[in-house]
Amino acid sequence: MNKNKTNVLLGITGGVAAYKILELLRLLVKKGFKVKVVLTKAALNFVTPFSFLSLGAEEVFTDLDQFSVKDGSSIHLSLSRWAHVILVAPATADIIAKIANGISDNLLLTTILASKNPVLIAPSMNENMYLNPITQSNLEKLKILGFKIIEPEEGYLADLQQGKGRLKDVEDLFEDIMYFLYDKPLLNKKVLVTAGATREFIDPVRFITNASSGKMGIALAKVAKRLGANVTLIFGEVSERIPEVDRSIHVTTTEEMKNRVIENLKEADILLMVAAPADYKPTTYIDKKLPKLDKYDLKLEKTDDILKEASKYKENKLFLGFALQTEDLIENAKNKLLEKNLDFIVANTPSNIGADTGKITLISKALDMFEFEGTKEEIAHFIFSKII
Ligand SMILES: Cc1cc2nc3c(=O)[nH]c(=O)nc-3n(C[C@H](O)[C@H](O)[C@H](O)COP(=O)(O)O)c2cc1C
Structure with a gap:
């Protein structure tokens, strides 16, 4: 019973936890998954495309690639077809609001909008931003629309304050992805x-x-x-x-x-x-x-x-x-x-x-x-x- 799907797209947005996704990429590559990465403009302030390429990503895209063609299709369409699962992590309050409202003014957003496969969203931010009713109602809306929300944890946040908003451990994010890549012969067991x-x-x-x-x-x-x-x-x-x-x-x-x-x-x-x-x-x-x-x-x-x-x-x-x-x-x-x-x-x-x-x-x-x-x-x- 091997994995029957192998293609993982990591969408990285402008949050401080972006560095953790380098470790997740390593884990995915080590276990034999094919990984491509899309970084938002804000994410480039926290991590670089080269870091992901050096750690084994097949390809890394930024908004500079948005208006180019790959395999006869625009990048967002070819990526949305390629990915068996998309994980947005860390997901900023901004990207969550945009996805919830169908805004598609960058490569990651257009790829998500075009995808028919599971999209996992892992919010990570300051506790007040996370608990703000605007963010909460956007997350609620995404849940209803069928997105899988990976709840953040309580813990030390970027400003060393305790609170809810910390990205889950990489091993848990890895298992969240795995859930969508295997058949389910043990369902209801x-x-x-x-x-x-x-x-x-x-x-x-x-x-x-x-x-x-x-x-x-x-x-x-x-x-x-x-x-x-x-x-x-x-x-x-x-x-x-x-x-x-x-x-x-x-x-x-x-x-x-x-x-x-x-x-x-x-x-x-x-x-x-x-x-x-x-x-x-x-x-x-x-x-x-x-x-x-x-x-x-x-x-x-x-x-x-x-x-x-x-x-x-x-x-x-x-x-x-x-x-x-x-x-x-x-x-x-x-x-x-x-x-x-x-x-x-x-x-x-x-x-x-x-x-x-x-x-x-x-x-x-x-x-x-x-x-x-x-x-x-x-x-x-x-x-x-x-x-x-
Ligand atoms: C130092 C710094 C850290 C930030 N960390 C976060 C964060 O952890 N979560 C978040 O939602 N926004 C964070 N922001 C704000 C986002 O970077 C900002 O909303 C940006 O426009 C998000 O763009 P994106 O969603 O396209 O990546 C941070 C901003 C700065 C300057």
């Missing part, structure tokens, strides 16, 4: 994903855990979102930022993870149990920090088996688990698949832990096996292509 490691505390500062980074679970959550699912992510300790999903729930212990999984399972169609819950916990918790002794005998007991508990509520839900072993990987994974009544299991080795790439074997209930190697995001796409 609820996917529950667990990720990361849990912690079992010995005393207030010491705990038992494992090396899971949460990267695989997070990749699966992101990709499920791209493919149209409603996603709940239950995560323990992770080394990656949590993406925007429909619900994200942080947990600490294995018991907490089990409880949140069971609570959210009733609603779910698919459970992807990717987390690495700590398998053992201390039999007693000491509520004061232990002094440094020469020797300390730690007694452990097994934690709850989340999949075993979840299987009581399986019904016709699809369950996928992960198995990580240092020896007899496939044999052990097959045993776990049958023992835990899973529909699929992903066998992987410790070299995948914390890495951005990995090698996996996906095993179905009928014991069909599929091997795949790639980035965790590619692995996530591969897994969905096989299980849907």
Whole structure:
């Protein structure tokens, strides 16, 4: 299930957050998308066409190109046909007002007016400008007209004042674009994903855990979102930022993870149990920090088996688990698949832990096996292509 659309047009207007779009361009190019850029006259005060060209944009246009012809058409018409999706970011109050009123006196505006494909608008400005009823009513109008508005965040703005109006993080903007480039085989499906490691505390500062980074679970959550699912992510300790999903729930212990999984399972169609819950916990918790002794005998007991508990509520839900072993990987994974009544299991080795790439074997209930190697995001796409 690869991306079926690849052409992204970035429209950059005269806001201070324009520099962030250089990073977004890098990300898009790195992931194999074709990117063209249109800068307004005001945007040229903040960033240069050359910066975008140096970072891999196929072409960069300004208003100086507006009255020229490309491939037998005016630039705005050829660009509007080429772009599978247009993102205007940062979108100034000015461009928002102009789009909302059909004004088309520059290259970006004419391209947007001529486009039949999704146009995403990411406002970014001073809080008073953003909350001004004129801007708000223009945004309302654009929403009604079918534009996708990417709400700005609260945070430090250009003048170092706190407020609403900050452009969202580049990784989130990237996912907003992705949503419009993939088919939606998971539409109306609820996917529950667990990720990361849990912690079992010995005393207030010491705990038992494992090396899971949460990267695989997070990749699966992101990709499920791209493919149209409603996603709940239950995560323990992770080394990656949590993406925007429909619900994200942080947990600490294995018991907490089990409880949140069971609570959210009733609603779910698919459970992807990717987390690495700590398998053992201390039999007693000491509520004061232990002094440094020469020797300390730690007694452990097994934690709850989340999949075993979840299987009581399986019904016709699809369950996928992960198995990580240092020896007899496939044999052990097959045993776990049958023992835990899973529909699929992903066998992987410790070299995948914390890495951005990995090698996996996906095993179905009928014991069909599929091997795949790639980035965790590619692995996530591969897994969905096989299980849907
Ligand atoms: C230093 C500076 C920073 C600005 N930052 C923003 C901004 O973040 N958001 C915004 O809506 N306008 C901002 N403006 C105002 C726009 O640049 C101005 O409205 C311009 O006409 C927008 O043109 P455009 O929409 O064609 O790019 C800023 C202006 C200056 C001088």
